[in-house]
Amino acid sequence: MAQDVKCAVDSCTFWKHGNRCSADMIKIEHYSEERAHTSHQTGCRTFKPAEGL
Numbered sequence: 001m002a003q004d005v006k007c008a009v010d011s012c013t014f015w016k017h018g019n020r021c022s023a024d025m026i027k028i029e030h031y032s033e034e035r036a037h038t039s040h041q042t043g044c045r046t047f048k049p050a051e052g053l
Contacts, residue, residue, distance in 0.1 A: 013050045021046075 007014070007021040014023040027045040030036040 009044075009047065011050055012046075013048045014046065015050065 005021040005023075005026065006019045008019050009015055012021075014021050016022045023046050025046065028042050029045050030042050032041065034041075036042050
């Protein structure tokens, strides 16, 4: 498993300096019944909006 998970979504409460993700776990799901073939067909369900944005 990766030791360092990067994230460029600075509007997420789990985003930390250096584009690091501080979430305890990450949940990824796909948007349709079909198999995902690109990153645009998936979504990170761990996202939680940061306060003050």
